[in-house]
Amino acid sequence: MSDNVFDAIVIGSGISGGWAAKELTERGLKVIMLERGKDIEHIKDYVNANKEAWDHPHRGGRTQQMINDYPVLKRDYPLNEVNLDWWASDKDSPYTEVKRFDWFRGYHVGGRSLLWGRQSYRWSDFDFEANAKEGIGVDWPVRYAEIAPWYDYVEKFAGISGSKEGLPQLPDGQFLKPMDMTCVEKDVAARIKEHYKGARHMIIGRTAHITEPHADRTECQFRNKCWLGCPFGGYFSTQSSTLPAARKTGNLTLRPWSIVTKILYDKDTKKATGVEVLDAETNKTYEYKAKIIFLNASTLNSAWILMNSATDIWPDGLGSSSNALGKYLMDHHLGVGASGEVDGYEDKYVFGRRANGVYVPRYRNLFGDKRDYLRGFGYQGGGSRQGWGREIAELNIGGAFKDALTEPGVWTMGIGGFGEMLPNADNKVTLDKTKKDKWGLNVLSIDCELKENELKMRKDMMNDAAEMLEIAGVKKIKTNNSDGTPGRGIHEMGTARMGKDPKTSVLNKWNQVWDAQNVFVTDGSFMTSASCVNPSLTYMAFTARAAAYAVEELKKGNL
Secondary structure: OOOOOOEEEEEEOHHHHHHHHHHHHHHOOEEEEEEEOOOOOOOOOOOOOOOOOOOOOOOOOOOOHHHOOOOOOOHHOOOOOHHHHHHHOOOOOOOOOOOOOOOOOEEOOOHHHOOOOOOOOOOHHHHHHHHHHOOOOOOOOOHHHHHHHHHHHHHHHHOOOOOOEEEEEEEEOOOOOOOOOOOHHHHHHHHHHHHEEEEEEEOOOOOOOOOOOOEEOOOOOOOOOOHHHHOOOOOHHHHHHHHHHHHOOOEEEOOOOOOEEEEEEEOOOOOOEEEEEEEEEOEEEEEEEEEEEEEOOOOHHHHHHHHHHOOOOOOOOOOHHOOOOOOOOEEEEEOOEEEEEOOOOOOOOOOOOOOEEEEOOOOOOOOOOOOOOOOOOOEEEEEEEEEOOOOOOOOOOOHHHOOOOOOOOOEEEEEEEEEOOOOOOOOEEEEEEEEOOOOOOEEEEOOOOOHHHHHHHHHHHHHHHHHHHHOOOEEEEEEOOOOOOOOEEEEEOOOEOOOOOOOOEEOOOOEEEEEEEEEEEHHHOOOOOOOOOOOOHHHHHHHOOOOOOHHHHEEEEEE
C-alpha cells in the first residue's frame, strides 16, 4: 500500500481506539491509528512510576503556576505534578462553557486508558430497556443477550478481577480471582446484607487489574500508582494490552501528533474516503485514505470531528441529518455520599495499597422499589485505616506529634454515589466559531447541566449512604452533597447516539453512521443512555463487535 492508503483508519488511541486497532489488525486489515498527541511508550515513558512523593519538588502537589495554567484541571484531583503532561493543556485546547462543564482530557497515545479508574461493570437489560419502558430518549437497538458474548470476549483479554454475585442488575462476567475486602468492609457488607434482607449488596469492585498471571503481563502489585503508568502491565491500558497485540500482527501504523480535522466524504458513493489530518508539530495538512474508518477520539472530540465533516452537504456536519448530533450529552453525577469512623478493629491493619474499592450495585427503582425520579445509582468507596498522612488536631508539632504518627489512625468507611443522568436534548455541544485553539481550529461549546431528575436522585444518594453506614455501626457519620457538575465523572457519553431510526439517531445498531456506513463510532459518543455503572467495559464490547461486523461487511463488498 502507498504511504497514505490503508484498509482502515482508527482515530484515537484510548480504550476504544486501542480495541479497534487490535481487532481490525488481527482480522488482517492494514490499519493506521491516528493520535492527536505525543507517543507514550510502555514502561520506558512511565518516568515517575517508581517515585514517591518526596522525590518530587512539591511532594506531588500543585503550584500556583500550575493553578494559573490549568484553570479547568485545577477544579479536581487531576492537577498535580506527578503526571501533569498526561493531561491536555487548558490553554492550548480551550473550550466554551455555556454552563460549567469540567472536561478533563488526555491527549497522548493511550489517552485516558492510562488514567482511568478501571472499574469495569456490565450493563443489564434493566439498562438497555429503560428508555423504551419509560419513554425517555430513543430505544436502544440492542439488548443484553446480543452484547453478552462480547463482554465475555473483552473481559477474557483485558483481565477483569471480581466476584460472582448472581445479581440480575449487575451481570457476572469472566473474572480473574477477586481482590480481598478489608475486615471493616466485610463486616459492613454483612450487616447491610442482613438488614436489607439481601436487597442491597456491598461487593469488591470489579476492576481491570489482573490478579494472576495473564498473557504477557504481571499481576497487580498493590502499589496504587496506576495513573503513573504500570511497568508491570497490572492494569488494562492501550499500552499494556491492545497496542502490543495490534503491533504483533505487523499490520499497524501508529502516527502520533495527528489532529484529525474532518472525515472526507464522497456524496456520490455516500461513503467516507478518508480523513484530513493537521500535524500538531508542523501545522502541515495531510490526507489518509481507507475503506473503513473507526472514530474513537473520545465522546466530545468525536462529535467535534463529525460536526466539521461533510459540511458542504449537511451544514451541521456528518450525521446531523438526524438532528441528534451533538445532543443528549451525559455523564455520571457524583460528589455525594457519606463517611465515618469505625471502632473495634484497632488490632487490624490493611495489606498493601489495593488499587480498588467496594461497590454497592443499584437497588433503587428495581424489584418493586419506586421513587419520585427515574433510574438509580451505585456507590463506590472503601474502608481503610488512616496512616501517617493524617492530621491530629491536638498535636501539630514536636516529638509527641511524631510519636503519634508512628501508630495507625482510626478506621474509616465511606461510600460515594455514581448516579445516572438522563439523555436530554438540551444538554448539548456545538461549534463555537468565535473561539479557536492553538492550531486555529474552532473549539467546542458545551451546554450541559443536571436536571430535576438528577437533583431528586442526589437526595437519596446522600441519605441512603448515611443510613447504610449507620446500620453497619459506623460512627461520627458525615454526609456530603457537594459538586455534581457534569464532567467530573469523566464518563462523557452521548452526542452521536445509536438507535433504530436514522431520523432520530446518528448511528445504527452496528455503530455505523447512517449517512456514511463505512464510518463506525464506538467511543462514548454512541451511548443512548448512561446507566449508573462505569462505561468503559461497554465501549470495549461494542468496539470489538463493530470491528468484527465491519470486516465481514468489507469481505462481502458492502463497504
